[in-house]
Amino acid sequence: MKYTNLGKSDLKVSRICMGCMGFGDSSNGQHSWTVDENTAREIIKAGLDKGINFFDTAVVYQGGTSEQYVGRALRNFAKREDYIIATKFTPRTPDEIANNITGQKHIENYLNKSLQNLGMEYVDLYIYHMWDYNTPIEDIMQGLNAVVKQGKVRYIGISNCFAWQLAKANNYAKNNGLAEFISVQGHYNLIHREEEREMIPYCKEENIALTPYSALASGRLSRKIGETTKRLEEDSYAKFKYDKTAEADNKIIERVEEIALKRGVSMTEVSLAWLLTKVTSPVVGATKLTHIEGAVKSVELELTQDEINYLEELYVPHALAGVMAQNKPQSKGENHVWIKNAKNVK
Numbered sequence: 001m002k003y004t005n006l007g008k009s010d011l012k013v014s015r016i017c018m019g020c021m022g023f024g025d026s027s028n029g030q031h032s033w034t035v036d037e038n039t040a041r042e043i044i045k046a047g048l049d050k051g052i053n054f055f056d057t058a059v060v061y062q063g064g065t066s067e068q069y070v071g072r073a074l075r076n077f078a079k080r081e082d083y084i085i086a087t088k089f090t091p092r093t094p095d096e097i098a099n100n101i102t103g104q105k106h107i108e109n110y111l112n113k114s115l116q117n118l119g120m121e122y123v124d125l126y127i128y129h130m131w132d133y134n135t136p137i138e139d140i141m142q143g144l145n146a147v148v149k150q151g152k153v154r155y156i157g158i159s160n161c162f163a164w165q166l167a168k169a170n171n172y173a174k175n176n177g178l179a180e181f182i183s184v185q186g187h188y189n190l191i192h193r194e195e196e197r198e199m200i201p202y203c204k205e206e207n208i209a210l211t212p213y214s215a216l217a218s219g220r221l222s223r224k225i226g227e228t229t230k231r232l233e234e235d236s237y238a239k240f241k242y243d244k245t246a247e248a249d250n251k252i253i254e255r256v257e258e259i260a261l262k263r264g265v266s267m268t269e270v271s272l273a274w275l276l277t278k279v280t281s282p283v284v285g286a287t288k289l290t291h292i293e294g295a296v297k298s299v300e301l302e303l304t305q306d307e308i309n310y311l312e313e314l315y316v317p318h319a320l321a322g323v324m325a326q327n328k329p330q331s332k333g334e335n336h337v338w339i340k341n342a343k344n345v346k
């Protein structure tokens with residue numbers, strides 16, 4: 001495994017971050033395809049053994065059970081200073097808004113819930129899961145700074161935002177001596193490259209770490225077209241993100257397969273090796289023990305410039321998909337799947 005600094009911070013993270021959204025009680029939350037605690041523990045242990053020290057979860061993943069499984073496993077298998085745990089908080093719910101719970105209070109409440117789920121005294125990276133159009137950014141940044149000051153959070157990151165939003169938030173923080181976002185978790189992979197327009201150049205300029213999610217397009221970049229799995233069949237949110245553009249995307253997936261065959265490696269390795277030429281540490285989901293090996297091996301695979309060009313050549317601009325497409329200023333959040341999920345955060 002290779003390690004690098006997470007942006008401007010002193011956190012030394014593995015070049016692969018383990019995405020833990022696939023761990024959790026499948027009867028309690030958004031996804032029917034998540035794996036139980038024993039399977040999650042095996043995967044986490046295998047990741048640690050192979051040098052992965054960076055783990056990503058969220059309070060809304062499967063009603064908090066992802067955080068609980070991850071917390072118990074990490075506490076059992078590793079020393080606290082040897083891993084970096086990232087978790088996330090969602091926007092204020094309509095109920096909180098109606099009850100005048102401020103952004104600052106919301107952050108404090110959600111963080112306390114995450115710390116309880118994880119069984120930890122602090123998190124290394126606390127991530128603003130998506131822009132909250134109903135809460136002033138000043139309130140959010142003050143709330144995040146407060147939990148950093150209390151020692152419950154070491155650094156803050158952001159996810160699912162536009163570059164202008166990140167610039168606005170960090171400028172406010174800088175001008176007021178508050179903690180700034182050091183990392184961005186956006187939706188970025190070989191078949192969804194919209195982050196290249198503004199976010200990636202901005203982050204390079206500011207030395208902000210890129211830790212993209214759905215690095216394998218929720219499995220599509222790992223297997224031949226036509227091959228299927230429980231997740232590919234059941235993950236309706238991923239279908240919603242990728243089905244509309246499948247025809248154009250499949251041509252790129254075929255090229256991934258072609259290079260994998262030529263190099264004698266897996267498609268996962270090719271897809272992640274490409275992403276590793278662009279970002280700090282992709283967040284890679286694992287639901288089977290065998291998934292770890294492909295992710296870890298990708299760190300050693302060096303693609304030639306010709307291979308990179310070949311993989312990139314067929315991309316056509318995409319409309320935003322998933323959270324970035326749904327989370328809109330005019331929305332009050334009621335219809336959002338993540339607000340529904342946040343309802344069980346008590």
Ligand SMILES: NC(=O)c1ccc[n+]([C@@H]2O[C@H](COP(=O)([O-])OP(=O)(O)OC[C@H]3O[C@@H](n4cnc5c(N)ncnc54)[C@H](OP(=O)(O)O)[C@@H]3O)[C@@H](O)[C@H]2O)c1
Binds near residue numbers: 213219268293323
């Ligand atoms: N910030 C956000 O809004 C946000 C949104 C989504 C995800 N995330 C984070 O990002 C993580 C990853 O997202 P994701 O699960 O959507 O995407 P992903 O990493 O693109 O896809 C993971 C899937 O790829 C397949 N896979 C992984 N390694 C493989 C291997 N070596 N060989 C074959 N197949 C392999 C598995 O599919 P099968 O299960 O089908 O085998 C696995 O479930 C999540 O766990 C979460 O931490 C964040």
